[in-house]
Amino acid sequence: xxxxxxxxxxxxxxxxxxxxxxxxxxxxxxxxxxxxxxxxxxxxxxxxxxxxxxxxxxxxxxxxxxxxxxxxxxxxxxxxxxxxxxxxxxxxxxxxxxxxxxxxxxxxxxxxxxxxxxxxxx
Numbered sequence: 418x419x420x421x422x423x424x425x426x427x428x429x430x431x432x433x434x435x436x437x438x439x440x441x442x443x444x445x446x447x448x449x450x451x452x453x454x455x456x457x458x459x460x461x462x463x464x465x466x467x468x469x470x471x472x473x474x475x476x477x478x479x480x481x482x483x484x485x486x487x488x489x490x491x492x493x494x495x496x497x498x499x500x501x502x503x504x505x506x507x508x509x510x511x512x513x514x515x516x517x518x519x520x521x522x523x524x525x526x527x528x529x530x531x532x533x534x535x536x537x538x539x
Contacts, residue, residue: 434538435508452481455494511537
């Protein structure tokens with residue numbers, strides 16, 4: 418078994434796209450898929466978030482293990498919750514003229530030395 422495939426929860430469409438992209442990679446490599454949910458320190462109920470993202474994973478047909486990170490940013494949560502040799506998949510809208518929030522997260526993770534796959538969606 419190789420390193421873990423981590424999907425960073427972003428928007429509904431972005432997370433679905435990232436989970437769909439993770440599915441063939443996980444099947445081919447035999448790696449587990451970890452769904453990372455970043456929760457701010459002032460957010461109250463993580464159970465609702467976990468249930469919502471687990472439902473998205475079921476819709477795509479991708480079994481996942483869920484991890485919730487309490488941090489001020491998705492980048493920090495992803496860095497803390499993922500193994501350094503794993504792959505992080507980030508999904509979200511993309512633009513050619515100005516990077517979206519999800520593209521900026523992917524770029525920050527790459528600069529931190531992580532292997533990142535960005536999956537664009539609308």
